[in-house]
Amino acid sequence: MTETNAEKKSAKRSCLSYEKRKSLYGYGFLGLWMIGTLIFFLIPLIKSLIWSFCEVTIDTGSASLEWVGLKNFDYALNTDPNYTEYLCDMLFETLWKTPLVVIFSLFIAAILNQKFKGRTLARAIFFLPVIIATGPVYAIINGDMGSTGNTGAAQFSTMFSTDMVGELLQFLGIYGLSNMETMISTIADNVFGIVWASGIQILLFLAALQNIPPSAKEAAQIEGATAWEYFWKIIFPNVSPFILANLIFTVIDSFTSPANTVMKRILALRDDWQFGVISSMAWIYFGIILASIGIITFIANKFIYYEVD
Amino acid sequence: MTDTTDAVAKSDKEVGSGMTKKEAKRIRTEGMSREEKAYIRRKALMETAWHFFRFVILFGLGFVIIYPLLYMISCAFRERSDMTDPTVMWIPRHFTLEIIKETLDAMDFWNTLKNTLILNVGCAFAQVLSCAVTGYGFARFRFKGKNLMFIIVIMMILVPPQVISLPLYTQFRHFGIGDFSVNLLDNMLAMYLPAMTGNGIRAGLMILIFRQFFKGLPKELEDAAYIDGCGPFRTFIQVMIPNAAPAFLTVFLFSVVWYWNDYYVSASFFNNTRTIALMLQNLDTELKRRLFNSATVEISAREQIVWKEAGCLLSIMPILLLYICLQKYFTEGIERSGLVG
Numbered sequence A: 001m002t003e004t005n006a007e008k009k010s011a012k013r014s015c016l017s018y019e020k021r022k023s024l025y026g027y028g029f030l031g032l033w034m035i036g037t038l039i040f041f042l043i044p045l046i047k048s049l050i051w052s053f054c055e056v057t058i059d060t061g062s063a064s065l066e067w068v069g070l071k072n073f074d075y076a077l078n079t080d081p082n083y084t085e086y087l088c089d090m091l092f093e094t095l096w097k098t099p100l101v102v103i104f105s106l107f108i109a110a111i112l113n114q115k116f117k118g119r120t121l122a123r124a125i126f127f128l129p130v131i132i133a134t135g136p137v138y139a140i141i142n143g144d145m146g147s148t149g150n151t152g153a154a155q156f157s158t159m160f161s162t163d164m165v166g167e168l169l170q171f172l173g174i175y176g177l178s179n180m181e182t183m184i185s186t187i188a189d190n191v192f193g194i195v196w197a198s199g200i201q202i203l204l205f206l207a208a209l210q211n212i213p214p215s216a217k218e219a220a221q222i223e224g225a226t227a228w229e230y231f232w233k234i235i236f237p238n239v240s241p242f243i244l245a246n247l248i249f250t251v252i253d254s255f256t257s258p259a260n261t262v263m264k265r266i267l268a269l270r271d272d273w274q275f276g277v278i279s280s281m282a283w284i285y286f287g288i289i290l291a292s293i294g295i296i297t298f299i300a301n302k303f304i305y306y307e308v309d
Numbered sequence B: 001m002t003d004t005t006d007a008v009a010k011s012d013k014e015v016g017s018g019m020t021k022k023e024a025k026r027i028r029t030e031g032m033s034r035e036e037k038a039y040i041r042r043k044a045l046m047e048t049a050w051h052f053f054r055f056v057i058l059f060g061l062g063f064v065i066i067y068p069l070l071y072m073i074s075c076a077f078r079e080r081s082d083m084t085d086p087t088v089m090w091i092p093r094h095f096t097l098e099i100i101k102e103t104l105d106a107m108d109f110w111n112t113l114k115n116t117l118i119l120n121v122g123c124a125f126a127q128v129l130s131c132a133v134t135g136y137g138f139a140r141f142r143f144k145g146k147n148l149m150f151i152i153v154i155m156m157i158l159v160p161p162q163v164i165s166l167p168l169y170t171q172f173r174h175f176g177i178g179d180f181s182v183n184l185l186d187n188m189l190a191m192y193l194p195a196m197t198g199n200g201i202r203a204g205l206m207i208l209i210f211r212q213f214f215k216g217l218p219k220e221l222e223d224a225a226y227i228d229g230c231g232p233f234r235t236f237i238q239v240m241i242p243n244a245a246p247a248f249l250t251v252f253l254f255s256v257v258w259y260w261n262d263y264y265v266s267a268s269f270f271n272n273t274r275t276i277a278l279m280l281q282n283l284d285t286e287l288k289r290r291l292f293n294s295a296t297v298e299i300s301a302r303e304q305i306v307w308k309e310a311g312c313l314l315s316i317m318p319i320l321l322l323y324i325c326l327q328k329y330f331t332e333g334i335e336r337s338g339l340v341g
Helices: A002-051 A071-079 A083-112 A119-126 A128-132 A136-141 A154-158 A164-171 A178-189 A191-197 A199-210 A214-222 A227-256 A261-270 A275-301 B002-011 B021-030 B034-076 B098-107 B109-140 B146-158 B161-173 B189-196 B203-216 B220-227 B232-243 B245-261 B264-269 B276-281 B283-290 B301-332
Strands: A054-058 A063-067 B175-177 B180-182
Touching: A002 A054, A002 A275, A002 B109, A002 B146, A002 B161, A002 B189, A002 B232, A054 A071, A054 A275, A071 A083, A071 A275, A083 A119, A083 A191, A083 A199, A083 A227, A083 A261, A083 A275, A083 B034, A119 A128, A119 A199, A119 B034, A119 B301, A128 A191, A128 A199, A128 B034, A128 B245, A128 B301, A136 B034, A136 B276, A136 B301, A191 A227, A191 B034, A199 A227, A214 A227, A227 A275, A261 A275, A261 B161, A275 B146, A275 B161, B034 B098, B034 B301, B098 B109, B098 B276, B098 B283, B098 B301, B109 B146, B109 B189, B109 B203, B109 B232, B109 B245, B109 B276, B146 B203, B161 B175, B161 B264, B189 B264, B203 B245, B220 B232, B232 B245, B245 B276, B245 B301, B264 B276, B276 B283, B276 B301, B283 B301
Parallel strands: none
Antiparallel strands: A054 A063, B175 B180
16 A cells, blocks of 8 residues: 555656656756846846936946936926927827738738739749848838938839829819828828838738638638638638737837837937936837737737637 | 641640530530529639739739839949939930949948858847747746746837847946956947847747747657657757758748848947948948048939949848748748748
8 A cells, every 4th residue: 555655656756857857948948048038138128117217327337327206208208309299100100000001911911822823923022021121221212311311312202102093083083082082192102111011911911821721711612602701701710810910010010110200219319328318218119019009909809719729 | 638627726725535625615504504604604704803903913012012123223233324314214324333333342342241141140040049949948848937938028029129229238338247347349249149049139029930830840759759768959959950940941031131131239239340231321421431532522312322222232132132042932831930820
């Protein structure tokens, strides 16, 4: 009796130790990253949070801090001439651009998922922005030549902002829809920006679409589903988790791009060594990002269908 | 005689047992009612319309993407006087290689390229490896605090690099513990250390991709290796990495691209090191210094575009070549790359 008990115990112990050993290996795999994260991510993050409440003066030795409470935040929101203005512009742009980018990339991904001649070429072209859009090249071709100290490059942007849609509507004899027309033409004017901002989103949607089992499509065809029904009943539920992922990715992408105006304002202040103010600005900004992602997740979660494993 | 048979073969392709296409169709549609025929006709029409529509959409939007590249090529090989010539739109009147040569010179291209390869591409390599190891740890092992650490990974994706770049700057200025500290600014280590520990540019996203991918691989692979007496680290190197080749390719391409295009991080930590992205950013001042250093030379903004486009062309060329080589894996093999959860 006691013997079997002991046996059981030892068996249990060895089992435990195996588990423990495995978990130790887990730490082994993550060790390097944990050290790096502590030094290069967590400490700077906490530091910048503290700085945002302090008056920071940089000496030759180290930064000396003086607690000033919410003064920096107050300065950023109420005194700084550009910050709030840039922030509002940025938010507004993200607000209307994000849904457009996501819808557009879903549409393109659905097309690129079909079989046709030259599909590989088409895919290669539509993924090109992934390669170029994060760099200074994009800033230049986007007509944003201000970053290189040049203002006379209006031609780049005007090339894409001809009022094609407006002319088309007039040609068709539709007048008076001025509101609608301006809305459409804003979108048309920004086709360039939208196409160039949706490389990775297309990639993600395409991966999701490829994951839809062919049997689902067959079943839908046999049941006589129209393309419309097929989209809403088969494609949409399958890609819905990716819609959320893409919404979040688009928001982050637009917020963290070094080309956006808020970031430029922050960088400009950095040259004046106003570290406290910058930190508080960056944190207000980050707070807004977190809040908007929270709202998106909350709304989107109601429409998302997760396959139960 | 031969003529007529040729003509027949041309007009109606033969199907099956000596029937022409037309005959086959007639036999097929014989038993159908009128509605069925109409339905089939409508469907065929819809399909053609859709194909046409699809072509227009893809062509139009593809053009929006290709357009700047074409413009770049067109501009880079023309003389600057062509910019103000209203008759020149796409094809330059005065074809020249001078502009490319001058831009190569102004960007100090070959040295810059070497720098970029050592710094950015090296970091990209290091980061892929460290992120793969971390992702594997997240995917396959259970340990205390894993959820918390995963939340940190998500945080890494969400926090803009601008939030932490300032404290990082001071940290690199005096890098070390206590009294012992070194200045890592302008040192390659300022970029290599975060990359090697999986904290470089967009590292969170890469860890996430690797985690998803390794989770998708069958567990039996490792179990077999464990039973044969292979330790976890050896298993990872000898069994998992070869199986993860497509994921590595995709992530590697991403990583190289992000490091190549980065100018924010390198501009924050380097004053003297020159990478291609930084050089392109500063091309304007550099050009003024090198080419038009006499103040008397007036070159209009419009004419300067020639050099700028040449610079763009030069700086994306290496990465474009890499993309063209890898695009087969990239465009056809996404489903294997682990982007799918």
